[in-house]
Each structure stands twice: as structure tokens, then as C-alpha cells.
Amino acid sequence: MDSLSTLWETFFDGDSMREALPEMLTVGLPNTLILAVSAALLGSVLGMLLAVAGISRTRWLRWPARLYTDVFRGLPAAATILLIGVGLAPLGMEIWGPNPYPLGVLALSLIAAAYLGEIFRAGILSVEAAQLEGARALGFSWAESMRLVIIPQGVRRVLPAWVNQLIALIKDSSLVYFLGLLASQRELFRIGQDYAANTGNQSALLLAGLFYLVLTVPLTHAVNWLDRRLRQGRPAAPPEPDTDLTPAGVTPTGRDPR
Amino acid sequence: MTTSTATSVSLAVRDVHLAFGAHRVLRGADLDVARGGTACVIGPSGSGKSTLLRTINRLIEPDRGDVLLDGRSVLRDDPDALRQRIGMVFQQFNLFPHLSVLRNVTLALRKLKKLDEDEAVALARAQLDLVGLAGKVDARPAQLSGGQQQRVAIARALALRPQVMLFDEATSALDPELVKGVLAVMADLAAAGMTMVVVTHEMGFARTVADTVAFMDAGVVLEAGPPAAVFEAPAHPRLRRFLSQVL
Numbered sequence: 001m002d003s004l005s006t007l008w009e010t011f012f013d014g015d016s017m018r019e020a021l022p023e024m025l026t027v028g029l030p031n032t033l034i035l036a037v038s039a040a041l042l043g044s045v046l047g048m049l050l051a052v053a054g055i056s057r058t059r060w061l062r063w064p065a066r067l068y069t070d071v072f073r074g075l076p077a078a079a080t081i082l083l084i085g086v087g088l089a090p091l092g093m094e095i096w097g098p099n100p101y102p103l104g105v106l107a108l109s110l111i112a113a114a115y116l117g118e119i120f121r122a123g124i125l126s127v128e129a130a131q132l133e134g135a136r137a138l139g140f141s142w143a144e145s146m147r148l149v150i151i152p153q154g155v156r157r158v159l160p161a162w163v164n165q166l167i168a169l170i171k172d173s174s175l176v177y178f179l180g181l182l183a184s185q186r187e188l189f190r191i192g193q194d195y196a197a198n199t200g201n202q203s204a205l206l207l208a209g210l211f212y213l214v215l216t217v218p219l220t221h222a223v224n225w226l227d228r229r230l231r232q233g234r235p236a237a238p239p240e241p242d243t244d245l246t247p248a249g250v251t252p253t254g255r256d257p258r
Numbered sequence: 259m260t261t262s263t264a265t266s267v268s269l270a271v272r273d274v275h276l277a278f279g280a281h282r283v284l285r286g287a288d289l290d291v292a293r294g295g296t297a298c299v300i301g302p303s304g305s306g307k308s309t310l311l312r313t314i315n316r317l318i319e320p321d322r323g324d325v326l327l328d329g330r331s332v333l334r335d336d337p338d339a340l341r342q343r344i345g346m347v348f349q350q351f352n353l354f355p356h357l358s359v360l361r362n363v364t365l366a367l368r369k370l371k372k373l374d375e376d377e378a379v380a381l382a383r384a385q386l387d388l389v390g391l392a393g394k395v396d397a398r399p400a401q402l403s404g405g406q407q408q409r410v411a412i413a414r415a416l417a418l419r420p421q422v423m424l425f426d427e428a429t430s431a432l433d434p435e436l437v438k439g440v441l442a443v444m445a446d447l448a449a450a451g452m453t454m455v456v457v458t459h460e461m462g463f464a465r466t467v468a469d470t471v472a473f474m475d476a477g478v479v480l481e482a483g484p485p486a487a488v489f490e491a492p493a494h495p496r497l498r499r500f501l502s503q504v505l
Contacts, residue, residue, distance in 0.1 A: 137346040137348075
């Protein structure tokens with residue numbers, strides 16, 4: 001048999017793909033999305049807490065945030081997922097029973113929080129000091145100024161980096177297979193791998209790869225689009241010349257000097 | 259222009275000192291503004307004008323000295339509550355770019371004054387109408403000219419019904435043709451009886467609108483008086499030199 005066609009069959013066997021497709025669509029894809037999106041949301045909440053702690057004037061907030069970030073950015077994702085998923089399993093057992101899925105979400109969130117914390121911190125620090133002064137001059141406290149004025153602007157500026165993190169999470173969600181998921185909890189990669197292991201044919205795994213690309217490639221382009229839009233400003237009317245120098249109902253007299 | 263004339267207060271700055279490290283920015287500055295009066299603060303760059311303004315609403319805490327509103331020290335008040343009573347307008351406007359013009363004005367009304375949405379919007383629209391920007395409520399600040407942005411900033415400050423207004427070189431960042439519209443709003447506010455402290459390089463404005471002109475140099479008010487006295491008969495040599503350079 002032609003070795004080239006064998007190679008082709010190994011990766012592009014239509015029957016193997018068709019066999020795996022239904023389960024990928026109904027089980028794998030939803031689970032991958034649930035894992036990635038819930039970790040992105042929980043990671044964003046934790047990341048924002050880390051960012052605010054990271055810019056705090058109190059070192060007792062700054063240092064723990066720094067330590068957390070260094071540890072969770074420094075460890076391989078696979079190691080963190082195993083450490084959390086296995087290490088906290090007894091604790092998880094008491095809360096939600098013998099289900100590794102929530103621990104997978106938690107591990108992914110803790111990893112994402114470390115990166116998102118740095119992203120949010122950079123965004124917050126990029127907002128001009130004049131914005132804080134403007135808010136404080138109106139009578140807002142420091143915390144209110146951060147919440148209402150500074151953080152909303154900072155987050156907007158790092159939206160592209162946030163989407164990049166979502167892309168990373170979609171890919172990293174494949175790592176939770178370490179934790180031994182139930183059949184109904186398997187995400188794209190695990191399903192592809194299971195079919196590949198059973199048949200000795202890699203086509204199902206390649207199909208899983210295609211699913212990942214369908215998710216991540218458009219997001220990558222969304223990042224570029226967002227980035228351009230944020231750099232150039234929203235597509236809106238440019239500032240118009242100030243034709244009415246004197247506002248309606250105002251006579252520029254002031255008081256008679258003398 | 260409708261302003262809260264009745265609630266205007268007198269303002270007194272007493273011997274305010276402030277140092278940033280070894281750099282002594284204010285070295286015993288004094289300033290008096292009568293209730294409803296306008297004081298223009300003039301002087302060379304780095305003389306401490308903007309810093310003095312920021313000690314009045316405690317964006318910067320003075321090291322020594324006092325600021326009195328109607329004879330009562332502002333240092334005894336909660337700084338956040340104090341700043342709701344003192345409006346401030348900045349050289350660079352400091353509008354919030356992520357919010358519409360209307361939201362820029364309603365934000366503090368809703369979150370600080372606890373007005374409900376309808377009240378805040380009605381008040382903000384009325385205030386924006388007074389500065390000639392009723393048609394721009396839905397625009398973003400970046401879509402407005404500098405002059406329009408500064409008028410929004412004035413409306414945002416006035417919407418809180420302040421007792422004092424502080425202007426920090428409010429027209430310095432504007433193109434020359436846009437200065438007039440902003441000065442007109444400020445002159446009108448002064449005429450309506452708002453107590454104002456105006457740091458400015460606009461000598462024409464100081465001459466025609468101010469009750470008091472205060473000349474600052476090296477962290478102190480060297481000379482203060484009615485515009486006629488300060489501009490026509492300056493006593494201090496440094497004021498004479500300054501005026502000869504700017505007039």
C-alpha cells in the first residue's frame with residue numbers, strides 16, 4: 001500500500017471524522033466553551049482584585065498579589081491543573097461530591113487570574129492621572145473614582161489582551177482531561193483523543209484541532225480589529241469646528257469694569 | 259445663567275505653605291475673595307498658582323496654613339464632601355472619554371447627589387443648555403472641539419451647585435478662536451454672583467471680570483488688589499516686569 005495514502009488516511013479519514021462529529025458537537029464543544037468562558041469570567045473577577053491589590057499603597061495587599069502572580073504565571077498550566085484538581089479533590093468531595101469538573105474550572109480561573117491581573121493593572125495604570133483628579137474634584141472618593149472612572153477606561157484599553165487570554169483559555173481547557181472527566185464532561189480534545197486511541201486513526205483528533213481553530217482564529221482576528229479600533233478611535237464623526245463661539249443666551253460682557 | 263447665587267460663600271486662603279520634598283511650592287500664600295467675587299490669579303509659570311488652587315479644594319493638602327469658606331476652615335470637613343461644594347475646571351478639561359456628554363454631567367448627580375435618573379438627566383440637560391450644548395448631549399467628548407469640551411466641564415461642575423468655582427488655566431489649551439466662548443461662560447458666571455478663583459493668562463479677562471487680581475511669584479501672593487490698581491499702578495518691581503512681558 002502506498003505509504004503516502006496511508007499517511008493521508010491517518011489524518012483525513014472521513015469516516016472516522018463523521019463518527020466523532022456528533023459527540024464533538026453535542027458534548028465536546030459545549031464543554032470546551034463552558035470551561036473557557038466560565039474560567040474567563042471567574043478569572044476576570046479574581047484578576048481585577050489582583051490588579052487593584054497590585055496598585056494599592058499598602059504593601060500587605062501589593063506583596064501577596066505579586067507573589068500570587070509570580071507563582072501562577074510561573075507554573076506550567078498542566079502542573080497547576082493537576083495540583084488543584086488532585087490536591088483539592090478531598091475538599092471538592094465535601095462540597096460537590098466526586099466531580100473534577102468544578103476543580104478544572106477553578107484551576108483554569110486561577111491561572112487566568114494571574115495573567116488577567118497583570119493585564120488589568122497595566123490598563124488601569126495607563127489611564128491619565130488627570131482622570132483621577134477630575135473625578136476626585138467632583139467629590140468622588142478614591143474607590144468610587146476607580147470604580148466609575150478609571151477601571152472602566154483601563155479595561156476598555158486592554159480588551160484585546162483580554163480576548164487573547166480567552167484564546168489561551170480555550171486551548172488550555174484541553175488540559176483538564178488530566179482530572180479524569182466523566183463521558184458527558186469531556187471537552188473537544190478528550191473526545192478526539194478517545195476516538196483516536198480506540199481506532200488508531202488520528203482523524204478524530206485532527207477534527208478536534210479544526211474545532212479549536214474555528215474558535216480561535218476568528219477571535220485572533222477580533223483582537224486585531226479591536227486593537228485597530230481602540231488605537232484609531234471609534235468610527236464616528238470627527239470633532240467639528242466650533243462655529244458658535246458664544247453659547248446661546250450668553251452675552252460675553254461680564255461686568256462693566258469701571 | 260441660573261446659579262446658586264444665594265449659597266455663594268467668601269473664601270480666604272491664610273498663610274498656606276506646601277513643599278514637595280525640598281521644593282517649596284507655596285511659602286505662605288494669602289488670598290481673599292468676597293462672597294460672589296472673582297479673584298484672578300496671575301503670575302509666571304511655576305509660581306504656584308495651580309498648586310494654590312488645589313489646596314483650596316484639598317486635592318493637595320497644605321503643610322501649614324488654612325483655607326476658610328465663610329470663615330470656616332475647610333480642613334475640618336471631609337475632603338470628598340468639601341469637593342462637592344467646590345467646583346473645579348481644568349486646563350485639559352478632564353472629561354471622562356468613555357461617557358457621553360450627558361453621562362459626564364449626570365454621573366456625580368446620580369452617584370453623589372443620589373438623584374434618580376430622570377432628575378439627573380433633566381438637571382444635566384438644563385445645565386448643558388446654559389452653556390450652549392443642548393444639541394451635544396449624546397456626543398462623546400472626543401467628538402467635540404476643545405471649547406465645547408471645556409463648556410461641558412463647566413456644566414459638569416455647575417450641575418453640583420457649588421458654592422465656589424475654581425478655574426485652572428481653563429482656556430490655555432484651547433485654540434485662540436475657541437477661547438472667547440469659554441471666557442463668556444465664565445464672565446457670565448461671575449456676573450451671576452458665583453465666588454470664583456481663576457488662574458489665568460488672559461489679562462483682558464482679569465482686567466474686565468475680576469474684583470481682585472492677585473499676582474503670585476515664588477509661592478506667595480506678592481501683590482493683590484482691584485484690577486485698576488494692579489494693572490495701572492503695580493507697586494512691586496517683579497509685577498511690573500511680569501506685566502511688561504505679558505501685556
